Amino acid sequence: MALQPSLRPLLIAGKLDAPHTLDVFLDYVCPFSGKLSVTIDKIVKPWVxxxxxxxxxxxxxxxxxxxxxxxxxxxxxxxxxxxxxxxxNKFWPFSLRLLQRQGEYYDIPTSTLTPVQIREKLASLYAETDVTSDQVEAFRDLLRNKSTPNGGVSVTDELKYTIKFSRQNGVHVSPSVLWDGLLANEISSSWGETEWAQFLQQKVAV
Structure with a gap:
């Protein structure tokens, strides 16, 4: 599947020219996405x-x-x-940490926070991933609203790309998984090593 150059860090395992693609659609505040992310990290990623x-x-x-x-x-x-x-190189470690701490960003815990406060909370989480103070400040800067009243932030264009990508591929729920560009609805967040091993054995000629 396509991956624009600025989003290459979203390739979390394998090489870009690998013949098969596993696209994993996750929402950071979805409990089932959190569950699947652990399986991907502990079971599937090492195989790749x-x-x-x-x-x-x-x-x-x-x-x-x-x-x-x-x-x-x-x-x-x-x-x-x-x-x-x-x-x-910190994208996947940060993503895992955020998915593990997702409860802090659920509807009720964030209901009394302003957008600025939520972003500052996320900056504190990022600071836990062994980064420098300059990198944390650069992170904060990317999430500051632009000078125009409705201009978004510096990563808004990337955010638009990811949303459009989901829409055009008919992805509506999280987690969802595409195998070589097609929805693999049989894949579940409850899958363990056995189910993943069987799935990949059927799909890939070793």
Whole structure:
């Protein structure tokens, strides 16, 4: 699947020229996305990386799946995209940390916070991923509203791209997974090693 150059950090495992693509659409404040992210990280990702059984055969791409009915969803995805811009190698570690701490960004905990306060909370979370103070400030700067009243922030264009990508591919819920460009509705957040092993064995000729 296509991946514009500025979003290369969203390639979380494998090489860009791998013949098979696993697109994983996750929302940072979706509990089921949180569950699937752990499985992807602990089970599937090692199979795709150097020395794994599917090295050179599969790439895994994180796809931002904004769920606007959750008030903080947009802010969390902006944060992920800002991390991808400032420290590309920290995108997946930050994403995992955010998915593990997602309860702090649920509707009720954020209901009394302003957008500025939510973004500052996300900056504090980013600071926990072994980055410098300058990088944290660069992150904050990307999430500051532009000078025009309705201009968004510096990663708004990337956010628009990810939303349009989901829409044109008919992705409506999180988590969703595409295998080689087609929705794989059989994949569940409850899958473990056995189910993933069977799925990939059927799809990939080792």
């Amino acid at each position: 990386e150097a020395g794994g059984r599917y090295e050179g055969k599969i790439k895994i791409i994180f796809r931002n799946q904004v769920q606007p009915w959750h008030g903080a969803s947009t802010f969390t995805h902006e944060a992920g995209l800002a991390v991808a811009r400032v420290t590309p």
